[in-house]
Amino acid sequence: MGDIARAAELEPVPVPARRRRQLTKAESLRLLGGIPFGRVIFIHMTMPAVRPVNHIIDGGAVIIRTHLGAAVLDAIGMVVSYQADAIDLTDHLGWSVILHGYARAVTDPDTVTRYEQLLHPWVHGEMNHVIRIAPEIVTGFELVKDITVTS
């Protein structure tokens, strides 16, 4: 590696600020469905709470699994948020999606069985509750290069 490359490593060029482009609901749900992991955001004992979790998207809704005693179970019947992003920490390009909807317990045995086959917890331990978040509001943005044409 030459001295110039090494110097560039030591003093990296500042990344220019990105432009925020709003995503449509369809774009947001497509991006969310393309990754397996996000964060459920809810109110727990009057405090803002967040839990990272893996998910699948089924029929436009977010499906997650959790365990008995999990704080998020207290949010069933309430509006929660779900957030996912894929933003490169080096070049600051990527996207973020946030949706809001009621958290509902999935209790139909056939549906639970189907989700248990499709959605494998990333963490050891029994995950005997399935939660469905049907989005009522979906927002998202993409960070894109700000190309200003100066003619």
Add this chain to the structure above:
Amino acid sequence: MGDIARAAELEPVPVPARRRRQLTKAESLRLLGGIPFGRVIFIHMTMPAVRPVNHIIDGGAVIIRTHLGAAVLDAIGMVVSYQADAIDLTDHLGWSVILHGYARAVTDPDTVTRYEQLLHPWVHGEMNHVIRIAPEIVTGFELVKDITVTS
């Protein structure tokens, strides 16, 4: 690439469930300080809200910048959460850190100037507010391989 490697790509081996190892407060803050990006979680008009944002850690507190009119400004004086993670979506290894603390506006001009020099927004637009979240509760976990010794 041989046929076996290609077949493995088409039918990836399921990733085994990981073990969750609790992190100490010191470990959590060190990991959080090692990445530039997280999510502030707050209550906005009685609803759980989340905004992805870039940060620095100063004196053990999370420092973020935002703009006039941002929803998160309504959370100043309230307890908010801040969450960051670095979990590999392929091998399901990594960590997540969550802290809770009061969001406070930074108003001292010299301190604001110092943070403006240290913390460059990733997104275009004026970011004329600095918020400091001093953690009162810090929790974190690491997802590690579950190596069970069977002797």
